Amino acid sequence: MTPEPASGATLASLLFVLLAIFSAALFFAITAIRRLRHERDELIHQKDVIFGFIHDVGDVFAHSENIDLERMLDRVLFYAVRTTKASAGAIYLFDKSEGLFRARSVSGIFPPLTGSVESAVSTAVSKSQAVEQLVRSQRVARGEGLIGETADFGTPILIEDAARDPRVPTYQLDFLKIHSILLVPMRFLQKILGVIVVVNRVDARPFIQADLSLLQALADQASVSVHYAGLRDSLNEKQRIDHDLNVARQIQTALLPRAIPRLPGLEMAAFTHSAQEIGGDYYDFIHIDDDHIGIAIADVSGKGIVGAIMMSISRSVLRAQATMSTDPTEVLKGVNRIMFEDIAEDMFVSMLYMVLNTQTLELRVARAGHERPILVQSHDKHCQIIDSAGVALGMADRDGFDTLLTETSIVLSPGDTLVAYTDGVTEALNGQGDEWGADQLFETIHQAAPNGAHAVINTVQHQLERFVGGIAQYDDMTLLALQVAHDYKSTL
Amino acid sequence: MRECEIKREERDNLDIVRLDGALDSHSFPRLESTLNGLRDGQRHRVILDCSGLEYISSASLGALIGFARRAREHQGDLRLVNLSPKIYNIVELLGFHKILEIHGNIDEALAKFGE
Incomplete structure (x- = not known):
């Protein structure tokens, strides 16, 4: 049999098949070209993003040595x-x-990652403000939630579909909903400094691996600057405190008597040592009239500038009141009346105020919550504590203060020594954390008293310095001493 | 000095706040926020158990008096119990034992609140 010649119809169908194959091939080729072109565009876009990013990083950290931490974080974010x-x-x-x-920088409406906050936010007038306040007020513990997890493991977390991850909080309010979230740690020298979190891409797509890599690269760069900015901030804070302390020290020094009054038959001496933090000790000798001298020592509860200002107020008020009476309780009552009204309710001043009649040697003592003075009598050389009742200034109202304050009166004899001090002296600490203590003070006073008021001050100062051995003290130390001359004769 | 540990125990109509360590300018803000929290929650009857208190700065004491004063304005009080001799001496020297209510132990303070 000879093969039949192909009919026209068969040829046409063959051609059709070939055409179909060609069209399909062409279609696939075009699709492939389109896909490649798309991929090329994507790559170009990625390249742009990365170039942009490299430029941004340069921008973020340019001159970063001069900006503070908060501004640096805002820029990074x-x-x-x-x-x-x-x-x-x-x-x-x-x-x-x-x-x-805690959140130190927030951008956009960043939904709190701890959840259960909607009621507070939905009723707020400015929702974005309310959300930001909430986020900034919240604290996150190590290992708590996604932030804690990122910090604990030091590895980034990328959640493409947040709805399917139970770690992501769910919200009803649209503007709080989290669709996709990305967290990267900020690390510096094995230490976790913080976590950068971003949520929801603006194009509604999920975050991808490339976003994670870029964000981690930014975080790594930022960590170095954040570490140093943190160091700089604490240094600036330290300089500010040093400045405050200098001002306080200047006020304090300006208020102390420039010279201790010289009175016939009386030897008076004092020393004060300002602590690192400045307590607010002061002492004063006030000329009341020709026969009376007022002697004050005080310790203000506040420290720094506040303490120094309080001390300045107390001194002025006392000086004004002191010239109106030779009764020390009346003077302290007057001081308290003024101070109770005017000073912050949790601040107070402990004050010992004594009035000495330089003719009769009668010493009237009133104590507003201050350390009790010590008397060393010349005849038996024993240390004796002079006690009287009273509350620190500024803490009780007129009735309370006036009722509780009592006076003790003694008559000094030639050779008697009187010493007053602030708690910084007895509570001075050495390198082992031991207190110098009242017993040591008494012993030192007892030994030095026969040699006069200056000897008492010098010996105590010397012993104290030996005891603390250069250890910085937390509280001021103040001590004053008065001795009646052995050959004292009344001029009456 | 040992950092102050603060524990709060809620009883029916009052709170017991237990202190363990040293109260100074560094640790006081935490006690302050505990006491502020009680005040904001209208809980004005507080017993401060000082059995573990090793040191108290004078500024912290001043602030405690402020809290006691405000508690009294709301028919409550801040009472101190179990003070060591050292802490009592500081309080007594300042005359604050006449302003603050101080009791030997928690039961005495509870009884006083019950009156």
Whole structure:
């Protein structure tokens, strides 16, 4: 049999098949070209993003040595959000004093990651403000939630579909909903400084691995600067405190008597040592009239500038009141009346105020919550404590203070020594953390008293210095001494 | 000095706050926020158990008096119990034992609140 010649119809169908194959091939080729072109565009876009990012990083950290931590964080977050096309973000830093993380920079409406906050937010007038306040007020413990997890493991977390991850809080309010979230740790020398978080891409797509890599790169760069900015901030804080202390010290020095009055038959001496933090000790000798001298020693409860100002007020009020009476209780009552009204309710001043009649040697003592003075009598050389009742100034109202205050009166004899001090003296600490103590003070006074008021001051100062051995003290130390001359004769 | 530990125990109509360690300018803010929290929650009857208190700065004492004063304005009080001789001496020297209510132990303070 010879093969039949192909009919026209068969040829046509063959051609059709060939055409179909060709069209399909062409279609696939075009699709492939389109896909490649799309991939090329994507790559070009990625390249742009990365170039943009490198430029941003340069921008973020340019001159970063001159800006403070908060501004630096705001800048880092701005670029973190821009680079990842996120709609919101936050930077959490570890707060060493609290041992917790807290949001130090927030951008966009960043939903709290702890959940259950909607009622507070939905009723707020300004929702974005309310959300930001909430986020900033919240504290995150180590290991708590996604932030704690990122910090604990030191590895980034990328959640493409947040709805399917139970770790992500769910919200009813649209603007709080989290669709996709990305968290990266900020690390420096094995230490976790904080966590950068971004949520929801603006194009509604999930975050991808490339976003994670870029954000981690930014976080790594930022960590170095954050570490140094933190160091700089604490240094600035220290300089500010040093400045405050200098001002306080100047006020304190200006208020102490420039010279101790010289009176016939009386030897008086004093010393004060300002502590690192400045307590607010002071002493004063006040000329009341020709026969009376007022002697005051006080300790203000506040420290720094506040303490120094309080001390300045107390001194002025006392000086004004002192010239009106030779009764020390009346003077202290007057001081308290003024101070109770005017000073912060939790501040107070302990004050010992004594009036000495330089003719009769009668010493009237009133004590407003201050250390009791010590008397060393010349005839038996024993240390004796002079006690009287009273509350510190500024703590009780007129009735309370006046009722509780009593006076003790003694008559000094030639050779008697009187010593008053502040608690900084007895509570001075040495390197082992031991207190110098009242027993040591009494013993030192007892030994030095026969040699006069200056000897008492010098010996105590010397013993104290030996005991503390250069250890910085927390509280001021003040001591004053008065001795009646052995050959004292009344001029009456 | 040992950092002050603060524990709060809620009883029916009052709170017992237990202190363990040293109260100074560093640790006082935490006690302050505990006491502020009680005040904001209208809980004005507080017993401060000082059995573990090793040191108290004068500024902290001043602030405690402020709290006691405000508690009294709301028919409550802040009472101190179990003071060591050292802490009592500081309080007594300042004359604050005449302003603050101080009791030997928690039961005495509870009884006083019950009156």
